Amino acid sequence: MTNIMEAQNVKLSYGKFEALHGISLNFPEKQLTALIGPSGCGKSTFLRCLNRMNDDIDNINITGKILLEGKDIYRAKLDLVALRKKVGMVFQQPTPFPFPVYDNVAYGLRVAGVKDKQLIDQRVEESLKQAAIWDETKDNLQRNAQEFSGGQQQRICIARALAVRPEVVLLDEPTSALDPISSAEIEETLMGLKKKYTFIMVTHNLQQASRVSDQVAFLMDGELIESGPTEQMFLAPKKEITSNYLNGRFG
Amino acid sequence: MNSKRNDRIATGVIYLLVGIVILLLVGIIGNILISGVPHLSWHFLTSASSSFEAGGGIRDQLFNSLYLLILTLLISLPIALGAAIYLAEYAKDNWVTQLIRTTIEILSSLPSIVVGLFGYLLFVVQFGLGFSIIAGALALTFFNLPILTSNIEEAIKGVPQTQREAGWALGLSNWKTIRGIVLPAALPGIITGIILSAGRVFGEAAALIYTAGQSGSTVDYSNWNMFSPTSFLNVMRPAETLAVHIWKVNTEGIIPDVTVVSAATSALLVIVVIIFNFGARALGNWLYNRLTAAKIK
Numbered sequence: 001m002t003n004i005m006e007a008q009n010v011k012l013s014y015g016k017f018e019a020l021h022g023i024s025l026n027f028p029e030k031q032l033t034a035l036i037g038p039s040g041c042g043k044s045t046f047l048r049c050l051n052r053m054n055d056d057i058d059n060i061n062i063t064g065k066i067l068l069e070g071k072d073i074y075r076a077k078l079d080l081v082a083l084r085k086k087v088g089m090v091f092q093q094p095t096p097f098p099f100p101v102y103d104n105v106a107y108g109l110r111v112a113g114v115k116d117k118q119l120i121d122q123r124v125e126e127s128l129k130q131a132a133i134w135d136e137t138k139d140n141l142q143r144n145a146q147e148f149s150g151g152q153q154q155r156i157c158i159a160r161a162l163a164v165r166p167e168v169v170l171l172d173e174p175t176s177a178l179d180p181i182s183s184a185e186i187e188e189t190l191m192g193l194k195k196k197y198t199f200i201m202v203t204h205n206l207q208q209a210s211r212v213s214d215q216v217a218f219l220m221d222g223e224l225i226e227s228g229p230t231e232q233m234f235l236a237p238k239k240e241i242t243s244n245y246l247n248g249r250f251g
Numbered sequence: 252m253n254s255k256r257n258d259r260i261a262t263g264v265i266y267l268l269v270g271i272v273i274l275l276l277v278g279i280i281g282n283i284l285i286s287g288v289p290h291l292s293w294h295f296l297t298s299a300s301s302s303f304e305a306g307g308g309i310r311d312q313l314f315n316s317l318y319l320l321i322l323t324l325l326i327s328l329p330i331a332l333g334a335a336i337y338l339a340e341y342a343k344d345n346w347v348t349q350l351i352r353t354t355i356e357i358l359s360s361l362p363s364i365v366v367g368l369f370g371y372l373l374f375v376v377q378f379g380l381g382f383s384i385i386a387g388a389l390a391l392t393f394f395n396l397p398i399l400t401s402n403i404e405e406a407i408k409g410v411p412q413t414q415r416e417a418g419w420a421l422g423l424s425n426w427k428t429i430r431g432i433v434l435p436a437a438l439p440g441i442i443t444g445i446i447l448s449a450g451r452v453f454g455e456a457a458a459l460i461y462t463a464g465q466s467g468s469t470v471d472y473s474n475w476n477m478f479s480p481t482s483f484l485n486v487m488r489p490a491e492t493l494a495v496h497i498w499k500v501n502t503e504g505i506i507p508d509v510t511v512v513s514a515a516t517s518a519l520l521v522i523v524v525i526i527f528n529f530g531a532r533a534l535g536n537w538l539y540n541r542l543t544a545a546k547i548k
Contacts, residue, residue: 053420058343084422095417098436107431108421160421 004029004167004198005087010049010064012042014057019045022064023224025217027168032190032199034213034230036206038245042222043202047170050200051087052080069167085112088161092173094153096145101128101137101156104145108164123163130196131159132189151182155189162197171201175208187212206246210234218242280521287518290511296519300496305508309516311470314483315384315490316523319463320453322388322486327395328445334396335403340429359397364457366394371461382489387463394458395448402444406437439539446531450524456494464489465499493520 005027012020020042027033035043048054049062052073065072073083085108097104105124114120124141128134133155136148145156154174161169171190175183183205190199190212203209209216210230217227218237226233226242237243244250294308301307342348370390380386410433418428434441466489474482482488491499497516500509 051420053416081422081424084420089417089420091413091417091420093411093413095411095413097414097417097432111421111423111427157417164421 001028001031003027004069005050005200006065006067007046007050008065008067010046010062010066012045012049012054012060012062015059019222020049021222023219023222025224025227027198027200028215029198030195031214032194032201032212033215033217034209035200035202035217035219036204036209036245037219037225038250039204041219043219044172046219047172047200047202050168050170051084051089053089081112085164086166087168087170088164088166089170089172090154090157090161090174093177094150094157096148096153096156096160098144098146100142101145101148102141104156105160105163108160112164124159127159127163128156130162130189130193131155132185132192133159149182151178151185154178154182154186158186158189162193166197168198168200171199171203173202173204176204183208206248218245220245283514283517283521287514287516287521290515291518295515300512301506303505305506305511307506307508307512309493309496309512309519312491312493312496312516313519314470314472315463316453316492316494318483319384319387319391319459319490319492320449322384323391323395323452324445324449326388327392327399330392331396331399331403332441334400335407336429338400339404339407340425340433355397355400358393359401361394362457363394363455366390367458367461369393370458375462381487382462382464382466383487384463384490385486387459387490387492388486390458390462391452391455394455395452398451399444399448402448403437403441406440406444407433409440410436439535442538443531443535446527446534450527453527454494454520454524456492456498459492459495460498463492463495465491465495493523 003026007023007025007027009022009024010020011018011022023046025033035047037043045054050066050073054060054062062074066074068083068086073087088108097107099107102124105127106120109120109123114123125134125138128137133152136152137143137156145153148156154177158169158174175186178186187208190201193199194212194214201209201213213230215227216230216233218225218233220241226237226239228238233242234246237246294306296308296313297310298306298308299310300312338348338351342351367390370386370393374380374386374389375382378386380389414432414436415428418432419425423431469481470483470488471479471481472483475484476482477484477486479485480488493516497513497520500506500513500516504512506512
């Protein structure tokens with residue numbers, strides 16, 4: 001199995017405070033990797049390094065390498081637009097733009113310079129279908145995306161991320177702002193999609209991690225404690241601290 | 252039981268205070284409207300003001316007020332929009348930004364007569380613009396900029412940060428995110444801000460007395476040549492506005508129907524400002540619905 005992304009000794013500090021102490025982790029292609037750990041352990045920060053969303057923070061310093069298909073994404077002259085086209089992102093809060101559903105999903109394509117109306121039409125439909133929101137939106141494509149329910153908004157955002165056909169999709173606690181039914185729908189959507197895309201998901205919900213992920217990485221205090229196949233991590237973790245966390249003894 | 256009684260007293264006091272405020276507002280506006288509206292007539296709106304005789308109108312003043320307002324917005328809106336985008340999106344939190352903010356606060360509390368005298372010295376005398384619409388519009392720009400800038404800045408800041416991040420995550424540059432996502436989302440608030448500040452500009456007198464002047468030159472509404480001295484569009488002609496007219500007829504007017512003219516003009520001014528305010532709300536809602544529902548096509 002090939003690794004589509006590889007993090008090598010990634011360190012990140014704000015001024016003098018080091019938040020990530022050298023994380024090395026591989027992300028196998030077309031699998032879902034769950035990043036888990038207590039609040040403030042750096043998992044979201046690490047996730048946001050993977051598409052360079054941390055770049056604009058004051059006094060930030062990132063070292064180490066993050067390879068996407070073998071090339072360092074922190075190299076000079078990297079095209080950020082191209083990177084973010086390959087590495088999409090879905091946030092904790094649904095973030096539909098205040099436009100119609102259609103324009104939301106088409107936005108990334110238009111930014112990338114796609115003019116062909118037919119291609120956009122087709123991509124919008126495909127992406128909405130992949131995100132399992134087509135049936136609820138196909139008659140309302142001109143309705144404002146912000147008028148839909150939270151779970152529907154989140155799936156529209158997933159469709160928006162998928163529309164540019166990314167290699168990797170980063171999910172930052174995508175269901176923590178949603179009710180259990182909407183969460184279950186998003187999980188189901190992800191299960192269906194992981195054969196086509198690579199997902200890297202931050203989650204606080206351990207059951208969710210065990211249900212949908214193929215690989216789990218456990219972070220604590222800015223260190224990667226342990227990572228491995230999901231089943232192994234939950235049934236026979238190598239370290240006691242991992243076992244304690246996964247069994248709810250702290251966190 | 253004591254806390255229950257205190258609660259009742261507090262509620263009573265609050266209702267009383269609100270009642271006083273409402274009574275004052277209704278009293279003032281009601282008084283202006285009741286004494287002015289009966290004198291408003293088509294003749295009053297469409298005839299020129301007279302210098303000596305009774306029966307003059309306010310056609311030119313009404314037009315001048317609207318024209319000055321439009322010019323002022325044309326000048327101040329681009330500047331305010333740019334400044335507000337800078338303050339809301341680009342400015343780092345340091346002493347320079349603090350200084351800008353303090354300056355804006357001071358400017359916004361500057362008495363308008365000071366703005367007027369400053370405009371007189373700079374535009375009328377120094378730049379040699381004379382008493383003119385353009386000098387008035389520039390002075391009103393000074394008067395309007397601080398409020399307009401902070402109104403627009405608030406509207407832009409009201410757009411959730413997550414919207415910006417979602418834009419960046421789609422590969423948009425900072426500017427494209429602002430233009431394509433943040434500004435459309437902030438548009439209803441921006442429109443409301445513009446129209447509310449327009450109401451203030453429309454009713455301003457002190458800043459105009461020494462800049463746009465107090466006399467109305469002969470105006471020809473069929474002359475569309477902006478550079479002709481008699482054209483209604485000429486920006487170099489002096490122009491008296493509604494608010495200045497009220498001030499003038501009351502201080503140095505020699506027309507016999509001073510009270511009637513000033514009452515009617517005041518009523519007209521209040522009505523126009525009220526229309527602005529309701530218009531702001533309606534336009535804001537309409538724009539928001541259009542941007543969000545987009546039921547067109």
